[in-house]
Amino acid sequence: MASSVERDDLVWVNNVPYNVKEFASRHPGGKTFVSLYGGRDATDAFATYHRRTFPHKSMQGYAVPKEVAAQHEPVASSSLSEDDPDFLNLCREVNEFLHKTGRGKGFAPPVYYLKVALILVAAVVLEVSVVREPNVFLAALLGFVFALIGLNIQHDANHGAVSQRPWINIVLGMTQDWIGGNSLLWLHQHTTIHHIECNDLDHDRDMMDNPVLRFSPLRSRWFFQSLQGFYFLALEAGYAAKVIIGDWYNLLLNMYEGVPISRTVPGWRWWSSVLARICWLVRLVAIPVYLHGWQASCFRAQHMFIVHALACTRPIPFMFHEAFDWASN
Secondary structure: OOEOHHHOOEEEEOOEEEEHHHHHOOOOOOHHHHHOOOOEEOHHHHHHHHOOOOOOOOOHHHEOOHHHHHHHOOOOOOOOOOOOHHHHHHHHHHHHHHHHOOOOOOOOOHHHHHHHHHHHHHHHHHHHHHHHOOOHHHHHHHHHHHHHHHHHHHHHHHOOOOOOOHHHHHHHHOHHHHOOOOHHHHHHHHHHHHOOOOOOOOOOHHHOOOOOOOOOOOOOOOHHHHHHHHHHHHHHHOHHHHHHHHHHHHHHOOEEOOEEOOOOOOHHHHHHHHHHHHHHHHHHHHHHHHHHHHHHHHHHHHHHHHHHHHHOOOOOOOOHHHHOHHHOO
């Protein structure tokens, strides 16, 4: 993804530079989403999230003269723009279908908030129970409920899809921090990078291989990776190390896997993420270890992380192999 560290206050759409800071404060979806693209080409981002051509005419008040930004203009990486009529025609068909089926606005119905309340109450009750008594079954169930929060509440909220009111999306999006993730890193990794560079082996960090696991059949395979469908469970048991160490590393360096987070993102986002991680460590590491010791706490945590990770994979269809084809391909 193209970026310009020197001018994080600019964003490019179809090679036209705009002032991020001025527009972010008036963006209907809140400041964060626009700020994440500071210093970047957001042509694909607008096309994929809004499914229409960019309103250059109405945005003229935020445009920056090209000669001012000439030395900082990133190499355009856009591929889905108004120059792609097939993509825009597909977007129009999708929009028409959503309007015909009563889902034109795309925000959550009232019953969604009932689901949110039930899941969050279950999470709090289970967490208190597990912290008081390290029960393996309850720990596994807590991992499953945490997965429900990650796949439902935080995912939709951090996409800005739950409500037209940005503050509701912000609050519910922070449930990612509650379950041990990080809302700022998730927004940067998932919203800014993954959805725009989806399955791109060179740019999508979700597709980046590590020495042990292979995530794409397009990558060359080491002989032992044909068995990853078996040994990945052991890796999931140690997933806590990634959460505790890896996310701290990225957060403190204000980046994700080497891709820096734009400096135009509101500063409170970073501080709230740091405080939330400290809170999580106290809740699910310090207190359990103090009450029950390392051995019981780690054993419980392994079951929680394994079930959490398994629940976050594709739902098991009628054909078991289809759900876990990544395990051996």
